[in-house]
Amino acid sequence: MTSITTVTRAPRLSDEVARQLAAAIRTGEFAPGARLPSEKELAERFDVSRMVVREAMSRLKSDELIDTRQGLGAFVAAEPGRGLFRLEPDPAAVKDLHDIFQLRVAVEGAAAGLAAVRASRSELAMMRACLHDMNIAIAGKEDDVAADNRFHATIARASRNPYFDRFLTFLGANLHGSIARARSNTAARHPESVLAVQAEHEAVFAAIEQRNAPAAEAAMRGHLSAAMERLGLGPFTGSRS
Amino acid sequence: MTSITTVTRAPRLSDEVARQLAAAIRTGEFAPGARLPSEKELAERFDVSRMVVREAMSRLKSDELIDTRQGLGAFVAAEPGRGLFRLEPDPAAVKDLHDIFQLRVAVEGAAAGLAAVRASRSELAMMRACLHDMNIAIAGKEDDVAADNRFHATIARASRNPYFDRFLTFLGANLHGSIARARSNTAARHPESVLAVQAEHEAVFAAIEQRNAPAAEAAMRGHLSAAMERLGLGPFTGSRS
DNA sequence: CTCTCCCACTTGTATGATAACCGGTCAATA
């Protein structure tokens, strides 16, 4: 046994049914407003029990793809997928990571601009503390990723717009795993790049502290664009003030 | 009977169970990685059948809040809610609409910047056609909302970043309904504001056509910020180049 | 003590039954 790998666990039937129904809806096979076949009929067509169909439908309801009414049937939602944003990037596809990161650059840049206008005294202090922690780590030839994340999270919160905060948290969660993998491929961080990163952080903070929104946005974009290139995801290729 | 209203339809049990479980997970009552009580136990605790619990669990699985393994049980996901972004604004809360619109300003501004760099000839032609249609409508004292939407959609597509495109479509779908309601509250659009809107559109297009990314971003932000104020959602209060 | 087998527990799936609900038919009635 030379090439052992994780076994492919038998997929749950309801997953498969949900997948197929969702695909049929998204491709327009079932148009918005149209009525789906009854559970009984779907169960026969897929050759599964009605239970399985119901569980699949339950998921589609949760995703707001369909809408069921007792006694009437199940109907494709007027706007399938409204109210729900999902991103399932191919972790191997650099293009996907690049595109998602680009979205983050745009949003977090704007968040920094808002933070420059709105950050409270205590939030500024928190940012300063993060910079301090990172400096200490650098002096000890280490890399305080936690403080880095805290710094960015504080700025997002300081935007005083919960949707910026939530969306950046969301994007971050999706990028973290993929980035960690991408980073392990490239060589370890150059020791001098740590200093560059810290300089960028200082620039962002300085602009926020001075309440200079355009400068804060530009600095954050510069920082994240540089981060993209350091990760081998290519340049931002967007507008730069 | 002076104040008749629609009756409150009895909520589905699985909805309620899913809601309570999701709340328990999000508040940390069930920590990430922790094992949930068995379906049987939950069924007894909620005093419902096991099916209802299973349907609720199915939805939580779909939202990536939990993860079940046959024979083992159900476990809270390591990062509950990762891979899923939902916004359920209170349509009556102006603050929510303001915040979401602000996010749109940031993202669509960046999309315009990217479009200035990347838009193809045919996409430029499409934008021009939309402007033309809107001008015709204005001449006839009408308001071509469809062309307006097409114009914005084309720019999003021209960013050549599918995530910008998808996210803006998502935000648009969520804002449309609320905006329509908000607009009906205020008086109908001033006739002169239509001209202002068109001037803003022309400015955005001109910058894109000239491949001037910063100008395109600034113009789009200006346009959308003005739109926010026209809708009575307050100013953008962010960075402005 | 170690190894193996078995069993309790859990989720996944199937089946059948009942209740609630909906739209339409159609006869009874004013």
Place this chain on the structure above:
DNA sequence: TATTGACCGGTTATCATACAAGTGGGAGAG
């Protein structure tokens, strides 16, 4: 004729039970 109201077939919502399949631990053999 027009309105009402009971009824019917079909559909979803819920329940109950049973069995299959996967997991982990513990009893018992060696």
